[in-house]
Amino acid sequence: MNSFLKCTLVAQAGAAIAIALSSVDIAPAHALAIDTSPTGLTNPAQTIDFSDLAGEAPVGTTALTNQYSSAGVTFSNLYFVGSADFDTISFGEFPYKDSASAFNITSLSNGMTTVNPFSIQFTSPQTRAAFKIYSSTPTVTFTALLNGTPIESFTSSSVTNGxxxxxxxxxxxxxxxIQIAVGDADLRAAGISSLQVGEATPVPFGFTPLPGLAVSGLLCGINRLRKRFA
Structure with missing residues (x-):
């Protein structure tokens, strides 16, 4: 085998390894809580704000279940508030009303009833998700689960007056x-909005590889120069 062919094969093998390594998406070494972040996820794959379904129920509330299943997300113990109820006195008990939110409130026309905890479920496992929340009491506990088993949890304070x-x-x-539980006050109401999920364009770790042939030529040339001046 002549030296040029041998050099080319070695270079191509190195290039293949470099390309394989560059395509690996390195995840953080440990879980991180997203706690009172002003922006949430960087470049999320999708954002759900519920505004397209707001006001569908003229009175009372409508359960939010599989309306977003095509996006890989379902919900439990969350509801849409009917458009007529956004003007009722009963909603005045809650700190803020927003048609682009989903609530853990089951009824307003007949008095406010809340359900805790409430959940966001994903049809396939995720590694990142974030959402906005506001509540009647500031203490909120967030728990990430996998196949029903708690993985990570933290307690924080949410907005209560806006x-x-x-x-x-x-x-x-x-x-x-993700399971959310509002604190132990009598009225444990909450609203969530702007659910961000996933990564739109994962950035490869390391450099962007050149085409295999170009890398081969480059490495081969470097090897020749090294031998010439050795």
Whole structure:
């Protein structure tokens, strides 16, 4: 085998290894809580704000279940508030009303009833998700679960007197459900909005590889120069 062919084969093998390594998406070494983040996820694959379904129920509430199943997300113990109820006195008990939110409130026309905990479920495991939340009491506990088993959990404070502003969630851990529980006050109402899921364009770790032939030629040339001046 002549030296040029040998050099080319070695270079191509090195290029193949470099390309394989460059395509690996390195995840964080440990789970990170997204706690009162002003922006949430960087470049999410999708964002659900519920505004397209808001006001569908003229009175009372409608359960939010599989309306977003095509996006890989389902819900439990969350509801749409009917458009007529956004003007009722009963909603005045809640700190803020927002048609682009989903609530853990089952009824307003006949008095406010809340359900805790409530959940966001994913049809396939996720490694990152975030959403805005506001509540009647500031203490909220967030738990990431996988196949029903708690993986990570943290307790924080949410907005109680205005529109949702900060994001909460998880990154760097695999989960298929996020469970949210509002604190132990009598009225444990909450609203969530702007659910962000996934990564739109994963950035490869390391450099962007050149085409295999170009890499081969480059490495071969370097090897020749090294031998010439050795």
């Amino acid at each position: 529109p949702p502003g900060e994001y909460y969630g998880f990154t760097g851990v695999t989960f298929d459900q």
